[in-house]
Amino acid sequence: MSESNHVRDIIRNNIKHRKNRLEMIMPKLFLIAGSISIFTTIGIVLTLLIDAYHFFEQVPIREIFSTKLAPLGVNPSFGILPLINGTIITSLIAMFVAVPVGLTAAMYLSEFSSENTRKIIKPVMEVLAGIPTIVYGFFAYSFVTPLLMNLIPTLEPKNALSPGIVMGIMIIPLVTSLSEDAMSSVPNDMREGALALGSTRLEVTLKVVIPAAISGIMASFVLAISRAIGETMIVTIASGSSKNFTLDITQSMQTMTAYIVEFTSGDAGIGTGYYSLYAVGLVLFIFTLIMNLLSRYISRKYREEY
Template sequence: MDGNRNNSSSIRQMIKDNKSKRSRSALTEKTMPKLFLACAIISILTTVGIVFTLLAETFTFFERVSIVEFVTNKHWFPFTGEEHADYGIIALVAGTLTVTAIAMAVAIPVGLAAAIYLSEYASAKTRKIIKPILEVLAGVPTIVYGFFALTFVTPLLKEFIPTLKIFNALSPGIVVGIMIIPMIASLSEDAMNAVPNSMREGALALGATKFEVAIKVVLPAALSGVIASFVLGISRAIGETMIVTIAGGSRPTSDINVTESIQTMTAYIVQVSQGDAGFGTTIYYSIYAVGMTLFLFTLIMNLLAQFISRRFREEY
């Protein structure tokens, strides 16, 4: 009798525990969707707030400076007085695109080669060693990269290019390229790993070499993801701040000379934000106009990456 009572009491306890678990699970099921929705709304409102702030202050800037001058003038000299100041965004855009072009010339071949090796050649043991090293590169603070460019890369380059200035476009461009190698390598490798092994095996069965399989089969099949990684890398290079601020200098010019000092859009924003302009001045509002230009550049790059991914995606 005592055994039956103990069994019935344990069964009642189990039923009670199950009910308690179900009630907690039901509460979680009701609460979590609301929490996720709140997080999504906060993200949207933050984006809207940023865009609204940029637009409002940019309109104030264009009330003082002609948008035609802003787009067509090749000179950017905001600190020469209100009457003689020049606000031509072309000079800052030229510096930004120069650094970006150098960075992509470094990052695309190295990152793509690393992705092909990790995807097609490396053993599982080798991959476990190389991938964490690439992730460490991605985690290094950009200010460290900036001082690395100024104190190591620039003196090294001066050994080969005697006319290279202390502040120049070449050194930060190379270091920005090194910084975005992990992004291109990781995203490209993910795209290549998504290609079915049956395609590799079929090409090998037809007599193709491993290199031919990687270049002529796997790479074309993963082209959408690879190109998207390039576009995102370009977007990252355009938005880089600390490296170009430290090693690039502060001389806005539309002349493309990688040995001379330049200034990018992000570097100019940093310069003015340090207190070189008072609140309410034209120079103060100019950082919002430059920020809006930078925002449009990165937005276009991200939209282009999404379009390429959808347009050339291969589904297996």
């Protein structure tokens, strides 16, 4: 009888004890911290939606689809098409660089190189991935553009080509590392089977490994597009701020991201121009969100399980 009372006292003391209150409080604190990420998402969506709504109060939706963008003109015009055009063109140029180079580099690392070579090359790729984008922007403007101007005399000092190429270089490590991961996870039995039938390494890579890893590879491409669309500093510095609606890559074009940077650093004050930032931001957010979801969908849906 007295024994069980004693135990009960201990338990009661334990509950009163500070450490046990901590036991109750800590999970709640962690939960609060964990929900910050959700509030961030809600914050982003609300910010964009509310101010984009103010924008659409002032500008008819029809006007968005015009090809003329002149936010600061006497008769301001807010067609987003020049920005979407600039974004797509610079991203396409980037993909033209990043996909072939990134994928073949991944093929080399995963299928052809020795373990030692891989150990040297992978950290170097990480260095390439870790360089801040502003540095790439400086590189594009002060080195790649002058170089290209020697080759293409009609190239303007600010153009879509140079930042597109440099953006592609920036994305190479992303494509390489994700594709290489996908290819390395293809089981060796399949390679050995094909080799035993007399395939060369190249045939194994093209006909066995790539088809088996295609979901991961495609996902890496989509993620690369998303990265290119969202990339800001390279295009802001090297592609300039002309709101041209053109397919001529030797000319200056503005991307959605560059428009946002140009306008905020120009300190436009609160007005239709200021709200237009959020409308552009909303479109940009939707673009990248779709790409990110698509990337995850592809890698889930078409993954071959071994």
